[in-house]
Every structure is written in C-alpha cells, then in structure tokens.
Amino acid sequence: MSCKPMKKDESVSLAQHRRTFFTQAAAGVSLMALAPGVRLVELAMANSEDSLPSNDKRWGLLVDTAKCESGCDECVSACNSEHGLSGHGRPETDAQWIRKVDLKDEQTGHELSIPILCQHCEDPPCVDVCPTGASFRRADGIVLVDKHTCIGCRYCMMACPFQARSFIHEDLTGQKTHSPRGKGTVESCTLCVHRIDEDQEPACVEACREAGHDALVFGDLEDAAGPLASLSSKTATRELRPDLKLNTGVRYTSF
Amino acid sequence: MRAPTFQHMPSSTLFWGVVAIVTAFVVVGFASAHHMESAGHWVTGMNNRVVWGVPHVFAVFLIVSASGALNAASLASVFGRETYKPLSRLSALMAITLLVGGLTVLVLDLGRPDRLIVAMTHYNFRSIFAWNIFLYTGFIVVVVVYLWMMFEPRMNRFVGRLGTTAFAWRLILTTGTGSIFAFLAAREAFDSAVLAPMFIAMSLSFGTALTLILSALIFSIRGDGLPTALMLNLRQLLGYFVIAVAFFVIVDHLTRLYGAEHHSLERFILLDGGIYPMLFWIGQILLGTILPAVILMQRRYKTLATTIAAALLVLVGAFCQLYVLIIGGQAFPIDIVPGFSETSGFFDGVIAEYHPSLAEFGLGMGGVGLALLTYLIATRVLAFLPTSGFDSGPSS
Amino acid sequence: MRVKVINLDRTSIASLITLSLIFLLITGAAVADVVTPEVPMGRGAQCVEPIEIMRRDHFEFIKHQRDQTVYHGIRGSKHSLAGCIDCHASKGTEGEFLPINAEGQFCQTCHTYAAVKIDCFTCHATVPD
Known part of the structure; x- marks a missing residue:
C-alpha cells in the first residue's frame, strides 16, 4: 500500500485511502489470528480425542x-x-x-x-x-x-x-x-x-x-x-x- | 617489601611421584564413575530416600573449599595484605582446580552424564541449580582473568579490580551453594536461611585449611618449607574461621531446639540417630572444631607440624559436617501427615538406610585427585611458585 | 567497496573441469560399489513420508512429535515413534516380535551402518504393544 504526500484537495481520497487501509489491516490481523487456530484444529484432529490440555481444566x-x-x-x-x-x-x-x-x-x-x-x-x-x-x-x-x-x-x-x-x-x-x-x-x-x-x-x-x-x-x-x-x-x-x-x-x- | 617473584615447579622424582599418586586417584575415580553409570545407581548406597550420597559430600566439599581457597589472593589484592601476595597465584589456581574437581564429581554422578549438553542448553531460572551453573562457570572465567592480570605485568594495575570482582563472586557462589539446601522447604533439616552464611563461613575455614596443606605440600616438593610468617598468618586466620563455623552451627541448632516443632529432628542429629550424632559430636565438634581451635589458639603449638595437623582435623570435621548435613538431613523422615505416625512398605516414617559403596568414595576421591593433579601440573606449566617477597616475621 | 575477483585463464578452467569430472567419476563408481545395508522393513512398505525424506529427516519428525506428545498430549498422529515400531518391527521364527533396536533389525541396521547411537530405546518400548 502506497502513501503519497498529501495535498489539500486529496482529503476525500484520503478518507477512502484510510478505509482501504483498515480493511486490509483487519484482514491481515484476522489472518494472523486465525492461522494458529487453523493449526490448532489440525493438531486437535491429530489427537484421537477432542482437545489439547488447557488451563480451563485441572x-x-x-x-x-x-x-x-x-x-x-x-x-x-x-x-x-x-x-x-x-x-x-x-x-x-x-x-x-x-x-x-x-x-x-x-x-x-x-x-x-x-x-x-x-x-x-x-x-x-x-x-x-x-x-x-x-x-x-x-x-x-x-x-x-x-x-x-x-x-x-x-x-x-x-x-x-x-x-x-x-x-x-x-x-x-x-x-x-x-x-x-x-x-x-x-x-x-x-x-x-x-x-x-x-x-x-x-x-x-x-x-x-x-x-x-x-x-x-x-x-x-x-x-x-x-x-x-x-x-x-x-x-x-x-x-x-x-x-x-x-x-x-x-x-x-x-x- | 619488594614485589614477589615466581618460578615454575622444577622437575624432581618427588614431584612426579606425587603426580603418579594423584593420577592413580583420578583413574580410580573415572573407573568408579564408569561402574556406577554402566550398572546404574543401584550399585551405590544411594536410593529413593537418600538420593544424594557420598559423591555429593565430596562435591560440595570441593566446591565450598574452592571459594575459600581464594582467601589468600583476596587478602592480598582486595584487603592489601602484602603477606599473602606470594601465595596469590597459587590461591587462584587452587580455587579453579578445586571447583573443577567438585563439578566433575557432580556431573559424573548424574543419572545421565551424557546429557551434560542439555544442562548447558536448557535452563529453568526458578532453579538455584541453574543459577549455580552460571555462578560456577562464571567464577572460573573471572578467576582465569584474575590470574592473567597477575601474570601479565602490563595488566597488574587491574589486579585489585578483578580481585574485588572475584571476591564478590565467590561470596555469591557460596551463597548459591548453601541455597541448594536452604531452599528445600519440604525438608526440615535444610529449610533454613542460616545455611547460606554458614556455607560462607565453611568455605573460609575449609579453604584456608586446604591452602595451608597444599601450600606446605607444594613448597616441600620444591624442597623448602612453607615460610613461617605465612604459616603463622594462615594459622591465625584458620582459628577465626573455625570459630565462625562453630558459631553458625550453634545458632542453627539452638533455633531448632527452642520450639517443639523440630525436637525430633534435633534428637535424631544430636542424640539417637546412630551414626549421625557420632559423626556430629566426635567428628565435627571434637575433632573438627574443639581440637583444631585449641591447637590454633595456643601459642605453644605454633609449629608447622601442629598447624598442618590442625588443618587436617578441620578437613575431617568438614567431611563429617557435610555428611551429617546432606545425608543425615535426608535420612530423617519427612513428616507428610503431621500428628500421625506413618508406616508403609516404602520407608515412610522410618530412618532411611544408607550404606555408601566403595564406588562412591572412589568417585569422590577421584574428584580430589583431579583437583590435585591439575594443580600440580599447572605449577609446571606456568610460574605459580613464589621465590621471594615473603615477610620476614609475623605481621600481626 | 570492490570485490576482489579471482581471474583464471582458460587452461586453469579446463584443468579444473577435468579434475572435477574425474572426481565425480571416481566417487560415482565408488557409490555404486558401496554395500548398503539390507534393512528388514517389517510390514511397512508405504511410509508416512517419501523414503528419501524419511531417511534424512526421520529424527526431526520424531523429535517434533515427541514434544507435541509430552507437552500437549497429542497422541497417535502419524509421526509417532510408536507408529514406526508398529509398522517396521519384524517377527521371529515363532511369530514373536523382535526388538526393533536389535542388531539386524529396522532401526539398528541403518544406525550401525551410519555409526549413530540411538538413545530412544533406553526408555521406549522396542516392540509393538
């Protein structure tokens, strides 16, 4: 994503620009958050039963x-x-x-x-x-x-x-x-x-x-x-x- | 006083004879370790109740003494006592070799000594053991640099600074060694903050006794005796340190004797625990404290022979003290359910049996041998032996 | 900053290439001559990964799996040591399983050949359950 030097008449496009940035960032963040989750699913599948040991149980x-x-x-x-x-x-x-x-x-x-x-x-x-x-x-x-x-x-x-x-x-x-x-x-x-x-x-x-x-x-x-x-x-x-x-x-x- | 000069140990039949004897100890040590490791620890007296035995008595003795062996060097470069300057190189050397000997025993006693690399790559910093790995290796590095400063004339001006670092380091190191036991809240024989200062006092005492004995040995191998002024100074120091250890031992027992909580432990160590009260009263107190204190304080015993005898007695006391502390402390049963008497097929509520095997003594002596062998060989490699700079008379 | 370049004339290059070819030929021939161990495969013909990868990386797989099992309780996945033994243990004359680390068996044959000590079987079972 490129950031051009800002001029006054570009303020509208900047708002757009910002929106695009947030959308893309959100997608990136959720991907990062999901990726280990996907991995966890895979690991949990590998286990013969449901879940990994967690702090919820003792x-x-x-x-x-x-x-x-x-x-x-x-x-x-x-x-x-x-x-x-x-x-x-x-x-x-x-x-x-x-x-x-x-x-x-x-x-x-x-x-x-x-x-x-x-x-x-x-x-x-x-x-x-x-x-x-x-x-x-x-x-x-x-x-x-x-x-x-x-x-x-x-x-x-x-x-x-x-x-x-x-x-x-x-x-x-x-x-x-x-x-x-x-x-x-x-x-x-x-x-x-x-x-x-x-x-x-x-x-x-x-x-x-x-x-x-x-x-x-x-x-x-x-x-x-x-x-x-x-x-x-x-x-x-x-x-x-x-x-x-x-x-x-x-x-x-x-x- | 002129700055002391140093020389290499000259070759002699006597020197090589002594080297041969200590080499034999080293061989026995490694053979014992090999036997223990290939058969498994069941061939030793150690078991699931007494998990640390004679090898640990030797290892702790050597490690604690290593720190104390630095006394002469510290006195010379930190406290400016010129009398000890001729001994400073030997003193630093002794600190390194004793530590290496002790650590070797400790490592060879591990269940998996082949995994030493794991101990060097996986650390749990909540463990005082893990900290000690750094304290021990760091101490060796600091003392090696300290020695370099002593040997290299252009670096001599840094000796004081390095000496102070090494001095601080050794105090922390001995605190760390004492804390291995002091941190064990589950066992009433160990769980006590007094162990850390007591270990420092022990290091001063055992280290000074070893300095006397090993210096006398190395000087007589060269063909002259330990200079009298030096001997008298070390002798006086040793006297103070023996009293210091006794002070901590008394405070420790008095504290435990006061309340009812530890009465059965005290009964066990002081009265009816079989070998442990015997080692305590005869070995640690009579032979290791009272007798040497009397010899060292009395003016009429101011000869080299009686002083060395006192130093040897201090070492006898040292072994008895560590045996009672480390092994007696484990033999005394843990009260898992207070208020109830416990019986089981797994030695609950009974005094744990421990019959040390020859291999354990062999391994321990191997560590002592390794310390002596490296000490002796080093005197051939570099100029450790002082030839001049001795005080002409008693300085105090 | 200038990178120093080694200049070689044509003769040198030619001789280098020739030498390399000779070297390759010799070692190639040598490889063909080397006696590779004959490894009893047990009942396992098709491994969890291609053979070339397993030869090189089996320990990495097992080690990764070991930490997954010890710390996270992930059991029975495809890279487990128990899986190796299940598949590759051979049976003796009376139908009993032979320890996989015995001389001539799956693990030991290769490890003897490569002169690498196995530490797994101080603790781990050597035959299928």
Missing part, C-alpha cells in the same frame, strides 16, 4: 479415606501393571509411583490407610528446582517429567515433600509403549496422562472401583458440576503438608 483426585481399606493395595498393583513397574527385589531402589501408607493419630490412636502419590501441586517444588525444566506442569495441572531433558540430578526428589518420585537405578527392558521409562531419569505418577488424553480415568481409580471400594474419585477440579468438584464442595477435604501451601490436585477427605 485434573485431580479425591481420596475418601473412609472407604480406603487398610491392607488393600489394588491401586498400587494396578499402577505397577499399567506402567510396567516391575521390582528388582530391592525395595530401596525400586520404583514406586503410588504407595499405601497406614496412619495412626499419635494422640487418639485413630487409624486409617491412605494412598500417597504425586499430589500434582499447583506450585510444585519439583518443577521449581529442576535445573533443565524437565519437571513441568502441563496446562491441565498434571505434573510430569520430560525424560528427554532429565539429566538425573535428583534435585526434584530432594524437593518433593511427599517422596512421590523414584529414580531409575538400572537398565530396563520391556517397557510399555504408553509409558516410556529408562535408567538415569526420575519419574513419578503421571495421573495416567495417556489414558486421560483418551478420555479414560487413571488405572488406580478404575482398580479401586473394581475392587468395590470406590475410594478414589477422578475429575476436573475446575468443573463445578463434575463429580470431583461437586463432591469436594460438600465435604471437608484436606491436602497433605498444608503448611507448604502448594494447593495440591490430590485431596483427602474423612480425616
């Missing part, structure tokens, strides 16, 4: 400790088989993404049993401390390790208040296609992100339901009408290590 878990049975470890075995976490007979170095912990109130003697796993914090200390940014939080709140950039320094394991992470201490073979994992990197619960991306619930939640306990409720914390948020709003829930103000995505009720 996946979480609610553990009803009243329903969680001491001695039951269906969630743990479901996790192990889903992700191919086979032990090497060395409990100190074997991977553990979810574990059952028995609690006893030191004053009253009240006992309960809870699963502890990655709490998928809103402000995860593991993500803060990771030097390469391999520990990250996906837009929909799932805390993951990008094992392509993990250098195995284990600083995240120092920082995690829940001891939810494991370091892979040996060469592995026979990994699951959907759960790549290998020596020298750190890993933890992925909330079964491969299942969530295909609109399924995490393996532990499914196993708990199938075992007849139904102590784990999976859902979107931001969706007020959804199972997780509506249940959480009706009952007292707590997060582990509330002193750290991490706003965890995994919450506990009935204790």
Whole structure:
C-alpha cells in the first residue's frame, strides 16, 4: 500500500485511502489470528480425542479415606501393571509411583490407610528446582517429567515433600509403549496422562472401583458440576503438608 | 617489601611421584564413575530416600573449599595484605582446580552424564541449580582473568579490580551453594536461611585449611618449607574461621531446639540417630572444631607440624559436617501427615538406610585427585611458585 | 567497496573441469560399489513420508512429535515413534516380535551402518504393544 504526500484537495481520497487501509489491516490481523487456530484444529484432529490440555481444566483426585481399606493395595498393583513397574527385589531402589501408607493419630490412636502419590501441586517444588525444566506442569495441572531433558540430578526428589518420585537405578527392558521409562531419569505418577488424553480415568481409580471400594474419585477440579468438584464442595477435604501451601490436585477427605 | 617473584615447579622424582599418586586417584575415580553409570545407581548406597550420597559430600566439599581457597589472593589484592601476595597465584589456581574437581564429581554422578549438553542448553531460572551453573562457570572465567592480570605485568594495575570482582563472586557462589539446601522447604533439616552464611563461613575455614596443606605440600616438593610468617598468618586466620563455623552451627541448632516443632529432628542429629550424632559430636565438634581451635589458639603449638595437623582435623570435621548435613538431613523422615505416625512398605516414617559403596568414595576421591593433579601440573606449566617477597616475621 | 575477483585463464578452467569430472567419476563408481545395508522393513512398505525424506529427516519428525506428545498430549498422529515400531518391527521364527533396536533389525541396521547411537530405546518400548 502506497502513501503519497498529501495535498489539500486529496482529503476525500484520503478518507477512502484510510478505509482501504483498515480493511486490509483487519484482514491481515484476522489472518494472523486465525492461522494458529487453523493449526490448532489440525493438531486437535491429530489427537484421537477432542482437545489439547488447557488451563480451563485441572485434573485431580479425591481420596475418601473412609472407604480406603487398610491392607488393600489394588491401586498400587494396578499402577505397577499399567506402567510396567516391575521390582528388582530391592525395595530401596525400586520404583514406586503410588504407595499405601497406614496412619495412626499419635494422640487418639485413630487409624486409617491412605494412598500417597504425586499430589500434582499447583506450585510444585519439583518443577521449581529442576535445573533443565524437565519437571513441568502441563496446562491441565498434571505434573510430569520430560525424560528427554532429565539429566538425573535428583534435585526434584530432594524437593518433593511427599517422596512421590523414584529414580531409575538400572537398565530396563520391556517397557510399555504408553509409558516410556529408562535408567538415569526420575519419574513419578503421571495421573495416567495417556489414558486421560483418551478420555479414560487413571488405572488406580478404575482398580479401586473394581475392587468395590470406590475410594478414589477422578475429575476436573475446575468443573463445578463434575463429580470431583461437586463432591469436594460438600465435604471437608484436606491436602497433605498444608503448611507448604502448594494447593495440591490430590485431596483427602474423612480425616 | 619488594614485589614477589615466581618460578615454575622444577622437575624432581618427588614431584612426579606425587603426580603418579594423584593420577592413580583420578583413574580410580573415572573407573568408579564408569561402574556406577554402566550398572546404574543401584550399585551405590544411594536410593529413593537418600538420593544424594557420598559423591555429593565430596562435591560440595570441593566446591565450598574452592571459594575459600581464594582467601589468600583476596587478602592480598582486595584487603592489601602484602603477606599473602606470594601465595596469590597459587590461591587462584587452587580455587579453579578445586571447583573443577567438585563439578566433575557432580556431573559424573548424574543419572545421565551424557546429557551434560542439555544442562548447558536448557535452563529453568526458578532453579538455584541453574543459577549455580552460571555462578560456577562464571567464577572460573573471572578467576582465569584474575590470574592473567597477575601474570601479565602490563595488566597488574587491574589486579585489585578483578580481585574485588572475584571476591564478590565467590561470596555469591557460596551463597548459591548453601541455597541448594536452604531452599528445600519440604525438608526440615535444610529449610533454613542460616545455611547460606554458614556455607560462607565453611568455605573460609575449609579453604584456608586446604591452602595451608597444599601450600606446605607444594613448597616441600620444591624442597623448602612453607615460610613461617605465612604459616603463622594462615594459622591465625584458620582459628577465626573455625570459630565462625562453630558459631553458625550453634545458632542453627539452638533455633531448632527452642520450639517443639523440630525436637525430633534435633534428637535424631544430636542424640539417637546412630551414626549421625557420632559423626556430629566426635567428628565435627571434637575433632573438627574443639581440637583444631585449641591447637590454633595456643601459642605453644605454633609449629608447622601442629598447624598442618590442625588443618587436617578441620578437613575431617568438614567431611563429617557435610555428611551429617546432606545425608543425615535426608535420612530423617519427612513428616507428610503431621500428628500421625506413618508406616508403609516404602520407608515412610522410618530412618532411611544408607550404606555408601566403595564406588562412591572412589568417585569422590577421584574428584580430589583431579583437583590435585591439575594443580600440580599447572605449577609446571606456568610460574605459580613464589621465590621471594615473603615477610620476614609475623605481621600481626 | 570492490570485490576482489579471482581471474583464471582458460587452461586453469579446463584443468579444473577435468579434475572435477574425474572426481565425480571416481566417487560415482565408488557409490555404486558401496554395500548398503539390507534393512528388514517389517510390514511397512508405504511410509508416512517419501523414503528419501524419511531417511534424512526421520529424527526431526520424531523429535517434533515427541514434544507435541509430552507437552500437549497429542497422541497417535502419524509421526509417532510408536507408529514406526508398529509398522517396521519384524517377527521371529515363532511369530514373536523382535526388538526393533536389535542388531539386524529396522532401526539398528541403518544406525550401525551410519555409526549413530540411538538413545530412544533406553526408555521406549522396542516392540509393538
């Protein structure tokens, strides 16, 4: 578009000129705005299900400790088989993404049993401390390790208040296609992100339901009408290590 | 006083003998690293509860000492203490080689040391670790330039300015190293701002002890002893620094002992934590603090031999202190659900076991060996060794 | 500013051309002589991109896809590593899948030939699910 030096008798044509400019600019801007959208559509199509992870969602878990049975470890075995976490007979170095912990109130003697796993914090200390940014939080709140950039320094394991992470201490073979994992990197619960991306619930939640306990409720914390948020709003829930103000995505009720 | 003159280390059987010994350490170090990396970390004592072990004790020791090793150079060019001028080149050299040794241990302990390039190309600036990568490499660059200013007569006039930069840098660097632990809010043994100044005091103390030992070593390899005035000055400094570390250790424990919140942690470190109270009281306090303090403060022990002995004791204390801090701090269980006792098949609520393997000590010693080897070889390559300019008597 | 021009006389140009031709002939002959690896293709005959492009750029595709999957949860699109393995894994004598990174298999054959270490299979599955 050319701009000639303006003369007084050209004022009319200038208005026209300006209009043309705005029309063209608007077209340009909308094209720029649309182009990534078009790209997004293409990417979303590539995904087998509807949408990319977004800030509108925040996946979480609610553990009803009243329903969680001491001695039951269906969630743990479901996790192990889903992700191919086979032990090497060395409990100190074997991977553990979810574990059952028995609690006893030191004053009253009240006992309960809870699963502890990655709490998928809103402000995860593991993500803060990771030097390469391999520990990250996906837009929909799932805390993951990008094992392509993990250098195995284990600083995240120092920082995690829940001891939810494991370091892979040996060469592995026979990994699951959907759960790549290998020596020298750190890993933890992925909330079964491969299942969530295909609109399924995490393996532990499914196993708990199938075992007849139904102590784990999976859902979107931001969706007020959804199972997780509506249940959480009706009952007292707590997060582990509330002193750290991490706003965890995994919450506990009935204790 | 005339400006000091310098020479290369003359070749001698003794020199090459010492080089051979430290080379052996380096070989053992790399062999250990190779073993750990090819088999995986399960062959070490480190596990999912104690994730940092003996290699990190060595690495932190070397990195903290590196900063302190610059004391002599800083005193000469920043604080104008001419006594230390003959040692300034060696002091800067030591700072670089100790840091390189420490970083090598740290890198070789990574789960994926082959991905070092990732650490150099991907940064998360919320991580103090990422900042430290710049602080460490930057420190090496600053000290190399500092050395150049010292060596090049036309650049000598900038020594003061570079010395000040290096001095400020090393304080920040040690603060950064202390903050690696101090920022860990989740673990009550670490979560404390006092760690940063404590690490600075530790760097002054460990660095001065190493300056005494390594200078005495290098001078005796050349065939003369550490000049008495220099020895006496360093000795006096070391005494102050040992007290400074003790001050921070006492303040740290008193603060935690006051409220009920940290009583079980303090019980663990000071009373019933097995090896940790033992290392604390016998290693860190008795051997590493009280004994050297007495030796260094008493006039009748003012000999080279007792001073070196005190410096060695300070190093023994240093290792015990770092072991208790780094490993004891991890062995103590995290209270995930306060008010409840925790039991699980994954070591919740129990003291974590840690049995260091030989390979870990091998790797750590390899780092020390690498620092010494580069230190020794450098004295052959450039004129680091002072031949004159020593004070004739005690300056203080 | 003047650009310096190298002046060549006719003889030089002629000899340069001759030399280049000889070089081309020799290398051309050499290429024909080189033993290229025989790569078992699995059941994959028609790749997601033309073979020439895949030979050169497969890693770029996989790497791009990897970040899409890890950070954006985009799975099952055409440049996934799982897709490569699905198509190109061969079966052994008893009908079992052979690891794609085993000596003589699809990935490893070429990588041995090119002397490039593969890092994918420290973590990733080597046979189809």
